[in-house]
Amino acid sequence: MFIALRDLRFARGRFALMGAVVALITLLVVLLAGLTSGLARESVSGVRDLPATTAFAFGTPAAGQQLNVADSRVDADQVRRWAGQHGVAEANPLGIAPARLRIGGQEVAVTAFGAEPGSGIAPPSLADGRIVASTALTDKYRDGRAELGGLSYSVTPAATAVSFSHTPVVWLPLADWRKLDAARGGYASVIALNADSGADLAAGDAAARTVTKSGSAALSAVGSYQAENGSLTLIQVLLFAVSALVIGAFFTVWTVQRAPDLAVLKAIGASNGYLVRDALTQAIVVLLAGGIAGAGVATGLGVLAAQAVPFQVDVTTTLVPLALMVAVGVLGAAIAVRRITSVDAINALGAAR
Amino acid sequence: MSLVLQGIRLSYPDGDQRRTVLDDVSLTVEPGELAAVTGPSGSGKSSLLAVAGLLLRQDAGRVLLGGTDATDLKPAQRTTMRRERIGFVFQQANLLPSLTATDQLLAAAHLAGRRPDSARERAAELLGELGLAEVAGQRPHQLSGGQRQRVGIARALMNEPAVLLVDEPTSALDRTRGQAVIDLLAEVTRRRAVATVLVSHDLASLAAVDRVLDLRDGVLSELVSGQRR
Ligand SMILES: Nc1ncnc2c1ncn2[C@@H]1O[C@H](COP(=O)(O)OP(=O)(O)OP(=O)(O)O)[C@@H](O)[C@H]1O
Ligand SMILES: [Mg+2]
Numbered sequence: 218m219f220i221a222l223r224d225l226r227f228a229r230g231r232f233a234l235m236g237a238v239v240a241l242i243t244l245l246v247v248l249l250a251g252l253t254s255g256l257a258r259e260s261v262s263g264v265r266d267l268p269a270t271t272a273f274a275f276g277t278p279a280a281g282q283q284l285n286v287a288d289s290r291v292d293a294d295q296v297r298r299w300a301g302q303h304g305v306a307e308a309n310p311l312g313i314a315p316a317r318l319r320i321g322g323q324e325v326a327v328t329a330f331g332a333e334p335g336s337g338i339a340p341p342s343l344a345d346g347r348i349v350a351s352t353a354l355t356d357k358y359r360d361g362r363a364e365l366g367g368l369s370y371s372v373t374p375a376a377t378a379v380s381f382s383h384t385p386v387v388w389l390p391l392a393d394w395r396k397l398d399a400a401r402g403g404y405a406s407v408i409a410l411n412a413d414s415g416a417d418l419a420a421g422d423a424a425a426r427t428v429t430k431s432g433s434a435a436l437s438a439v440g441s442y443q444a445e446n447g448s449l450t451l452i453q454v455l456l457f458a459v460s461a462l463v464i465g466a467f468f469t470v471w472t473v474q475r476a477p478d479l480a481v482l483k484a485i486g487a488s489n490g491y492l493v494r495d496a497l498t499q500a501i502v503v504l505l506a507g508g509i510a511g512a513g514v515a516t517g518l519g520v521l522a523a524q525a526v527p528f529q530v531d532v533t534t535t536l537v538p539l540a541l542m543v544a545v546g547v548l549g550a551a552i553a554v555r556r557i558t559s560v561d562a563i564n565a566l567g568a569a570r
Numbered sequence: 571m572s573l574v575l576q577g578i579r580l581s582y583p584d585g586d587q588r589r590t591v592l593d594d595v596s597l598t599v600e601p602g603e604l605a606a607v608t609g610p611s612g613s614g615k616s617s618l619l620a621v622a623g624l625l626l627r628q629d630a631g632r633v634l635l636g637g638t639d640a641t642d643l644k645p646a647q648r649t650t651m652r653r654e655r656i657g658f659v660f661q662q663a664n665l666l667p668s669l670t671a672t673d674q675l676l677a678a679a680h681l682a683g684r685r686p687d688s689a690r691e692r693a694a695e696l697l698g699e700l701g702l703a704e705v706a707g708q709r710p711h712q713l714s715g716g717q718r719q720r721v722g723i724a725r726a727l728m729n730e731p732a733v734l735l736v737d738e739p740t741s742a743l744d745r746t747r748g749q750a751v752i753d754l755l756a757e758v759t760r761r762r763a764v765a766t767v768l769v770s771h772d773l774a775s776l777a778a779v780d781r782v783l784d785l786r787d788g789v790l791s792e793l794v795s796g797q798r799r
Binding site for chain 2: 220224488
C-alpha cells in the first residue's frame with residue numbers, strides 16, 4: 218500500500234487514463250444492464266411477477282414444436298388434474314392472447330390476460346364487467362372505461378406497469394377472455410402452479426399431459442424474450458471480458474516497466490507477497506474509482522432514460538454490474554501482477570544487467 | 571556483527587560448461603570496518619556482493635551475517651535477512667521514482683514492519699546526518715547525482731543493518747562528488763559500526779578505507795591493509 222498509493226499519485230495521468238477506460242466500460246455495462254432489465258420487464262413481467270406462482274404447466278407442444286406461450290392450450294381437465302396433485306396448493310388457469318383495446322378514443326395493442334376473478338393470480342379488483350389494466354395505460358388514459366372484444370368494461374389500474382411481449386397487460390375475466398380468443402379455442406393458455414418444493418412436477422405432467430417449466434425456462438417460452446435477453450447479456454459478458462483484458466494489459470505493461478524498481482525492492486527485502494498485495498491495492502483503487510464514476514453517471518443517465526425507453530434502475534442493474542466489473546478487473550490485474558514473482562532481485566546489482 | 575565469507579565458490583553457466591567467477595574466496599569484515607574491493611571489469615566484484623547480500627546462492631562455501639549462517643536458509647528467510655541485516659547501496663542509487671527522499675527511507679521501514687512514527691523520526695535523523703534535510707521532500711528526478719547516492723546510503727542504513735554492501739557508488743559521479751560519497755561511507759561505517767564492503771574501480775579515492783582487496787581471476791587478495799588501524 219505504501220508504494221502503490223505514491224505511484225498512483227506520481228503517475229496520476231496514466232492511472233487516470235486507465236480509470237477513465239474503466240469508467241467508460243462500466244458506464245456501458247450499467248446502461249446495458251438497465252436496458253436488458255427494462256426490456257425483460259416489458260417482455261415478461263406479466264408472467265414473471267405473477268403472484269402465487271412457482272411454475273407454469275404448458276400444453277404439450279405438437280411434435281417438432283418449441284414450447285411457446287402463444288401456442289400453448291390447456292383444458293379444464295388438465296387444470297383439475299393439476300389441482301389434485303400432491304404439494305400443489307393452487308393451479309390457476311391463465312389465458313394469454315394479443316388483443317386490441319379501445320381506450321380514450323384510441324386502439325391500443327395489449328396482451329389480454331384471462332384469469333378467474335378471485336383466483337390467486339388475478340388482481341384483487343378483477344370482476345365481471347371490469348378489467349384491470351397496466352398502469353402504463355391507466356396513467357395515460359384516465360376516462361375509466363374501455364372496450365375489449367366488443368364488450369365494454371370499467372377500467373381499474375393494476376399495481377404496476379405490468380407488461381407482456383412489449384405490450385401492456387390487461388386482465389379480464391377468463392370467461393370473457395375465451396370469447397376474445399374464440400378462434401383458437403381452448404379453456405386457457407397455461408396453468409399457473411403454486412407448488413411447494415416437494416411437489417412431484419413430473420408426476421403432475423404425466424397425469425395432466427403437460428410440460429411444466431419454472432424460472433428462466435418458463436420465460437424462454439415467451440416469444441422474443443430469449444433472443445433479446447440472450448444477445449444483450451452476451452454483449453455485457455463481452456464487455457466484462459474486454460475489461461479484464463484491458464486491465465490485465467495495462468498492469469502487465471506497468472509491471473514490466475517497473476521491473477527494475479521491483480528488483481531493487483526485492484533486493485532490499487520486499488517479499489513477493491508484499492509487492493503483489495501492493496500492486497493489487499493499486500488495481501482495486503483504480504477499478505473502484507473508475508467503476509464508481511462510470512456506474513454513477515450511468516445511473517443518472519438511466520434515471521433520465523427510464524422516462525422515455527424501457528430502462529430499469531435498481532441494485533441488480535447498478536451495484537451488481539459494478540461489483541462484477543471490479544471483480545473481473547481484479548482478476549485481470551491479478552494475472553498481470555503475477556509476473557512480479559518472476560522479477561529477480563539480482564537485477565538490482567550490476568551483476569546480471 | 572561481522573560479515574564472514576568462507577571458501578566461496580561461484581560459477582555461471584557458459585555454453586555447455588560453467589565459468590568460475592569466484593574461486594575459494596574468503597573474507598571477514600568486522601563491524602566498523604570498511605573494506606574496498608577493486609579489480610578489472612568482469613572479475614566478479616558484483617557477483618561477490620550478490621553472494622554476500624544473499625541475492626545469489628554460491629556453489630560452495632558459507633556466508634555468515636552477524637553470526638548467523640545464511641548458507642542453508644530458504645528463499646523467504648533470505649529475504650527477511652536482507653531486510654533486517656543487510657543494507658544495499660547500488661551503482662545508480664536505484665531510488666523509486668515516485669517517492670520523496672523521506673519516503674524512500676520510509677518504504678524500507680515499511681517493508682520491515684517498523685512503526686511509522688519511529689521510522690519517521692529515524693528517517694529525518696538520517697537525512698539530517700547525511701546533509702539531505704533540505705531535499706527531504708524531493709523526488710529522485712529533482713535531486714543531483716550526489717544527493718541521490720546519499721539518499722541511497724540513507725535508505726540502506728534505515729533498518730540498522732549489520733552489513734553494508736556498496737557497488738560502485740561513484741561511477742555516475744565526478745571525482746570530487748565521488749570522493750565525498752566514499753568519505754561519507756567511511757564515516758557512517760565507523761559511526762554506525764556496520765561491516766561495509768565497497769566495490770570500486772577508483773583506487774585514488776580510497777584513502778579513507780581500512781583495507782583494499784583485489785579480485786582477479788576469481789581470487790581475492792589483500793592489496794593494502796591496516797591502513798588506518
Ligand atoms: N547471470 C549471469 N550469467 C552468466 N554470466 C554472468 C552473469 N552475471 C555475471 N556474469 C559473468 O560473471 C563475470 C563477473 O561479473 P560481475 O558483474 O560480477 O563483474 P564485475 O567485477 O562486477 O564487473 P564490473 O566492474 O564491470 O561491474 C563476468 O564475466 C560476467 O560476464
Ligand atoms: Mg559490477
